[in-house]
Amino acid sequence: MQGRDEVGMVAAHRAVLAGSVSDVQAARAAQNAAFVAETRALAQAGELARMQTLGSPQRVRDHDMALRSIAAELAGVMRLSDRSVQRRIGDAVELAGDYPATLDACARGVITPGHVRVIVETGVILPPEARGGFEEAALERCARETPGRVRAGLAILAERMHPRSLGARHGEARETRGVRVSALPDGMSDLIVTGPTLVIDAIYDRLTQQARCITDVRADAAKARRAAAATTLPGGMGNGTAPTDDAAVRTDEDDAEAIIASDTRTTDQLRADLLCDMLLTAAPGADPTRTDDGPGLLGAIRGKVQVVVPALTLLDTDDGPADLVGRSPIDPGTARELAGVIPSPWERILTHPVTGTVLHVDTYQRPAAMDRYLRGRDRRCRFPGCGMPAIRSEVDHTQDHALGGRTEIGNLAHLCQRHHSMKQFTPWAVTQKPGGVLEWTSPLGKTYIDDPPIPTVHFVPTADGDPPPF
Incomplete structure (x- = not known):
């Protein structure tokens, strides 16, 4: 288009890209087929363990032993630990049993293994008897969108189809909120906060905004120092004028700018430092946006x-x-x-x-x-x-x-x-x-x-089948 410096593509380049697209499509089809074939084979192995112990008086123990033996056999060819293979067998049994249409759709290339994982992960909150209806609606959505985009909508759908409301379950889950510390090597630890999703997400957003504010301030400080250096002649006399009485003040300001400009922390590091600072002092104690004794811009930032x-x-x-x-x-x-x-x-x-x-x-x-x-x-x-x-x-x-x-x-x-x-x-x-x-x-x-995202839609029919007036 006119007025732009586009990255162009000549005919030879288009041919290379077209070949790459074709090769990727073929590779993805092969990956889908391999994923489905392996899942069904692992599910069959799980079914074999069940059949071997149908009449056993100690069925739970014997089933576990049979499953361990089968997993160990498969682990040899999969080059994984038998524990990992046993977990995969359990996942495959659940997928093949509760979501057979999902596997079929993946085999046909309608969806990808990524979609399969999203369906299973979002449907996990549902009891088995509710998963069939969820699967049907989920497949329709997955055929139109990527796994990342469809996840939030499927999570909402699963919540809608759960026999117990999210409000009731959230009330119980709130009782589990808390803070945990997990020790890490090298003198580090994780601080783990469990709380309502809305609050945790807003905290993270506020920390991100504050970190960006700091990076903007230090970029301005570095720019000011470069500008000052460019106008200073050898000997420190600036543009040749005599030094003024406020030279000491400017030196102090330069020192402050130098400290701010020398900050090289990443956004993740800034988020962690800000969180620790606020938890210990209730407000950022080293706010570079402050211009007086009052709170600076960071104190005014709120999560959104x-x-x-x-x-x-x-x-x-x-x-x-x-x-x-x-x-x-x-x-x-x-x-x-x-x-x-x-x-x-x-x-x-x-x-x-x-x-x-x-x-x-x-x-x-x-x-x-x-x-x-x-x-x-x-x-x-x-x-x-x-x-x-x-x-x-x-x-x-x-x-x-x-x-x-x-x-x-x-x-x-x-x-x-x-x-x-x-x-x-x-x-x-x-x-x-x-x-x-x-x-x-x-x-x-x-x-x-x-297409624009489909808004969350839900209504309760009235006695005559019509939607309620609004």
């Missing part, structure tokens, strides 16, 4: 997460879960509490109980109505397969503003920094269809459709 709340949950007529975007379900009590707290560090999205249409979006920072709508519609980066939350992505003009693209809902979508740059500097192209549907075209001319 995005929560999708079905309307019936908000009205307390449904005890189902809400969706903490990009993470996992949260209990309805917390969701309802958030909806009534103003101001709040959480962004709340209200959806229609039948259609899933976004009814209302609110946020503590109160951005423009257009941005609120786009976050509610997109909820994540809109490149196929990407799960980066919208609150950590950029709003992009699908048709560049410099090329005449208008600033309107039908020409805007969230892209993370990685995919925003790829759209700008590579031959990948995108157009936006009605309803926020993005149509991406690869350098080889392949088309990939990315």
Whole structure:
């Protein structure tokens, strides 16, 4: 496109890429077939152990011994420990018994082994009798999305299909909250905090924002020192003017800048240091953004997460879960509490109980109505397969503003920094269809459709079968 320095692709390069795509497709098909074949073979081995001990008076012990023997035999050819193989046999028996259609879909190439793992891991909370219905709905969703993207939706689905509500189970689970310390080598330890998902995720988000604030401050300090060094002549006389009475003050400021600029900690290290600092002192004691004796910018930063709340949950007529975007379900009590707290560090999205249409979006920072709508519609980066939350992505003009693209809902979508740059500097192209549907075209001319995420939808039919009035 005009006005850009794109990474181009000549015909020879396209031929190489097309060959790579074909080879990868063949390899993936072979991997799927191998995964399914091994799973079924391990499940058959587990069934053999069961059959060997059907009439045994000490069935539990004998079954375990038979399973150990079979696992040891298989371990020799798999080059794994017999304990690992025995665990795999158990997983295979569960997968083949509770999710047979999932294995069939994987064998046909409709889904990948990654989808299989997501289905099993999200369905684990369900009793066996509820897994058949869950599998059917899960396969339909997995056929359209990547494993990473579909996980959150399947977790919500499993919660909906559980015979006990998430609210009831969350109430019991909250009693297990606590803090544990696990010793590590080299004089280190892990501090493990177990608490409500919403709170833990907001803590992590706040630490990340604070770490980024520090990296920005130290970058500014390093830039100021470079600028000062560039204007200082040999002998320390600056631009040739005589030294002033405040030279000592400038020296002190230079020393402070030097300390800040010399900070080389990574984001992970900064998060850990900030957490420890705040837990020990209640507020960051070395806040480089402070300009006086009052709290600096770090003290004002609050964690921000995005929560999708079905309307019936908000009205307390449904005890189902809400969706903490990009993470996992949260209990309805917390969701309802958030909806009534103003101001709040959480962004709340209200959806229609039948259609899933976004009814209302609110946020503590109160951005423009257009941005609120786009976050509610997109909820994540809109490149196929990407799960980066919208609150950590950029709003992009699908048709560049410099090329005449208008600033309107039908020409805007969230892209993370990685995919925003790829759209700008590579031959990948995108157009936006009605309803926020993005149509991406690869350098080889392949088309990939990315639909806006389906909002969490749930309703309880009335006696005559019609949805409740809203």
